[in-house]
Every structure is written in C-alpha cells, then in structure tokens.
Amino acid sequence: MIRLQDRIVMLVDLDYFFAQCEELRNPTLKEKPVVVGMYSGRTEESGAVSTANYVARKYGVKSGMPLFLAKRKLEGVEAVFLPVDHEYYEQVSDRLMQIFRGYADVFEQVGIDEAYLDVTEKVHVSFDEAKELAEQMKVDVKKQVGVTFSVGVGPNKLVAKIASDAQKPDGLTIVRAEDVKAFLQPIPVDRLLGVGKKTSKRMSELGIETIGNLAGFDVQKLVEVFGRTLGVYFFNAANGVDDEPVQEAGDAESISRIGTLKENSRDLEFILTKADELISDICEEVSQKQLSFRQVGIVAILSDLTVRSRSKTLEQPTTNPEMLRMIVRELFEKFLADSDLEIRRIGVKISGFLKEEKAQKRLTSFFEN
Numbered sequence: 616m617i618r619l620q621d622r623i624v625m626l627v628d629l630d631y632f633f634a635q636c637e638e639l640r641n642p643t644l645k646e647k648p649v650v651v652g653m654y655s656g657r658t659e660e661s662g663a664v665s666t667a668n669y670v671a672r673k674y675g676v677k678s679g680m681p682l683f684l685a686k687r688k689l690e691g692v693e694a695v696f697l698p699v700d701h702e703y704y705e706q707v708s709d710r711l712m713q714i715f716r717g718y719a720d721v722f723e724q725v726g727i728d729e730a731y732l733d734v735t736e737k738v739h740v741s742f743d744e745a746k747e748l749a750e751q752m753k754v755d756v757k758k759q760v761g762v763t764f765s766v767g768v769g770p771n772k773l774v775a776k777i778a779s780d781a782q783k784p785d786g787l788t789i790v791r792a793e794d795v796k797a798f799l800q801p802i803p804v805d806r807l808l809g810v811g812k813k814t815s816k817r818m819s820e821l822g823i824e825t826i827g828n829l830a831g832f833d834v835q836k837l838v839e840v841f842g843r844t845l846g847v848y849f850f851n852a853a854n855g856v857d858d859e860p861v862q863e864a865g866d867a868e869s870i871s872r873i874g875t876l877k878e879n880s881r882d883l884e885f886i887l888t889k890a891d892e893l894i895s896d897i898c899e900e901v902s903q904k905q906l907s908f909r910q911v912g913i914v915a916i917l918s919d920l921t922v923r924s925r926s927k928t929l930e931q932p933t934t935n936p937e938m939l940r941m942i943v944r945e946l947f948e949k950f951l952a953d954s955d956l957e958i959r960r961i962g963v964k965i966s967g968f969l970k971e972e973k974a975q976k977r978l979t980s981f982f983e984n
C-alpha cells in the first residue's frame with residue numbers, strides 16, 4: 616500500500632557549474648585545469664576563484680580562494696583562467712531547469728545550479744523507480760545540453776541535499792527512509808543547514824562532531840543551549856526529520872485572518888468558535904481563488920501580548936474546510952497544553968498553495984496507482 620506521507624525528493628546540483636559552462640562552449644578546455652574567477656580589477660591578479668573544474672581541483676584550487684594563490688598552485692601547468700560570464704551561465708541554467716522541471720511533480724529552483732524535485736507520484740513512491748528516473752534524467756540532460764550533475768534522492772529535502780554532495784561529480788546517491796540514520800551518522804555536523812562556524816564550535820565543546828553525535832544528544836540540553844526553535848530544529852535535522860515541502864517559487868504566499876476574542880480565555884471550545892469565523896472567511900477566499908493548501912498555522916496573542924504560533928504541513932494539499940477546522944482544533948489543543956497564559960487574539964493562516972486543478976490531478980493519480 617502507498618503511504619501518503621511518504622515522499623521522494625531529489626536535489627540536483629550541477630557539477631563545477633560555471634567552469635562546466637565554459638567547457639560546454641569550448642570543449643578543448645576539458646582536459647585542462649579551468650579556473651573561473653571574479654576579477655576585482657584592482658590589479659591583474661586580484662580577485663577570487665568562483666569555481667574550478669575537477670582537473671584544477673586536483674591541484675588544490677577551491678572556490679573562494681584568492682586568484683593569485685590558484686595561479687601559484689597551477690604554476691608550470693597549462694591552465695586556463697576565465698572571468699565570470701554570469702549572463703551566459705544563466706542561459707544554460709534556464710535550459711537545464713526547464714528540463715528538470717519536466718521530471719518533477721513539484722519543482723523548486725534554489726539557486727543558479729540547484730533544484731529540488733518532488734517526484735513522489737512520478738515514481739509511485741518507489742526508490743527503485745526514482746533511481747531509474749534519475750539515470751534517465753542524466754542521459755537526457757547529457758544529450759540535450761551536454762553537462763553532468765549530481766543528484767541526491769531521499770525522503771525529504773534535508774536528506775536529498777546531503778546525499779547530492781556524497782558523490783561528485785556525476786553522482787547519484789539514494790538514501791531510503793530506513794537508511795537515513797546510518798547515512799547521516801558519520802557526516803560532520805556543520806553540513807547541516809544552520810550549523811555555521813560559531814554553532815559548530817559550540818557543538819564541538821559539547822562533544823558533538825558528527826550528525827550522529829547530535830542525533831544522540833539530549834534534546835532538552837540542546838534547547839537549553841540553542842533556544843527552543845533552534846534546539847528542536849537541530850535535533851530533528853540530525854534525525855533526518857524534515858517536513859519542508861518542495862514548493863514552486865512564487866507559491867509561498869498565504870491567506871490569513873486574525874480576530875479578537877470577546878474575553879481572554881483558555882477555553883478550547885470558546886476559542887474555536889472564533890476560529891470558525893476566521894476559517895469560514897478564509898475558505899471563501901480559497902474557493903474563489905480555486906486554491907488548495909498544504910500548510911495550516913495558528914497564531915495566539917496572549918494576555919501579556921506575546922505572540923505565539925504553531926503550524927502543520929499536510930501530506931496532501933486540500934480544499935476541505937472540515938480538514939482545516941480539524942487541524943486548527945488540533946493546533947489550539949496542543950498550544951493550550953504547552954502554555955498556561957490566557958489567549959486574547961487568535962489568527963489562522965494557510966499557505967503552500969496549489970491551483971486546485973493541479974491538486975485534483977495529484978490526488979487522483981495517486982489513487983490510480
């Protein structure tokens with residue numbers, strides 16, 4: 616049986632992108648070290664390496680390195696240094712993204728050389744089929760454009776992203792849900808989004824070097840050190856838990872309503888009566904705009920005027936007001952359990968929209984399979 620909450624997400628990342636674009640328009644570069652640099656113009660040598668092909672990387676050239684240092688590392692080698700030509704790379708990127716988009720149920724570009732693809736339905740929630748799809752994509756992109764990329768496949772964005780980095784260039788790394796923990800375990804903790812220099816130093820002091828160390832750490836302690844939001848995020852991330860939907864850029868808008876309770880209260884039913892009014896209003900707009908939504912959030916403004924929020928992401932987009940009521944109830948129920956202040960004002964918000972037609976198709980194609 617297909618479990619609707621299971622997802623299959625890919626992250627595609629183009630290999631040595633700027634330098635590969637240069638090789639594309641001049642294939643004679645391929646065997647040579649190629650360094651693409653951002654020249655600052657102060658002196659002929661000043662500036663930094665944007666990227667280098669894998670031949671140049673063998674000599675120790677890296678993104679961000681000063682150009683003079685790259686030149687020194689390549690002394691006596693027939694290397695090619697080129698200035699960044701952003702416009703051209705963007706043209707190549709646009710062509711590639713259009714191809715990748717065709718392989719996805721939902722597509723989200725996240726940079727000039729990266730995109731997330733939710734392929735859950737396309738591959739019938741099968742990692743074996745996802746592997747075939749990724750292989751097919753590689754052949755197609757090689758044939759149509761002539762470049763290689765690395766792809767990570769996982770049950771969510773977080774795992775897909777880390778997997779895409781595991782074997783480069785021209786990599787294909789698949790991490791099934793049941794292998795996530797073992798896969799993440801040995802990876803240095805600073806590879807997690809949000810773990811920068813400062814945080815990783817802090818973690819190191821706590822004896823946390825790998826994602827595995829972090830996953831095994833006491834979540835309460837993490838909350839003490841990093842605060843509630845970050846502490847919980849780090850703990851979930853280390854355990855491979857990530858509910859972020861793959862979302863088409865531009866779809867990130869939301870619809871929300873806010874209202875004041877007749878009196879401050881902690882009575883769930885009283886609060887939900889007000890919430891119902893807000894929900895009816897929201898649903899009217901939703902049906903007018905023919906949207907379906909995947910994210911539901913509540914906001915509570917407390918008697919001391921602090922603002923708190925809770926949210927939930929659905930497995931499937933919905934248009935159903937009853938569903939919205941149910942989730943709002945659930946969120947307020949939980950909220951009241953974790954806070955002991957009275958609520959003064961409440962808000963309901965939905966986001967993660969799809970045009971309804973597309974959402975219907977998504978659902979039915981699930982059932983057909």
Ligand code: DCP
Binds near residue numbers: 628629631
């Ligand atoms: N880039 C840059 N300066 C940096 C890092 C990157 O100008 N410090 C640019 C050039 C890269 C592009 O962004 O080609 C994409 O960055 P990536 O980090 O994905 O690196 P590459 O695609 O170059 O290499 P890889 O094969 O490791 O993905």
Ligand code: CA
Binds near residue numbers: 628629630
């Ligand atoms: Ca890249």
Ligand code: CA
Binds near residue numbers: 629726728729
């Ligand atoms: Ca990248």
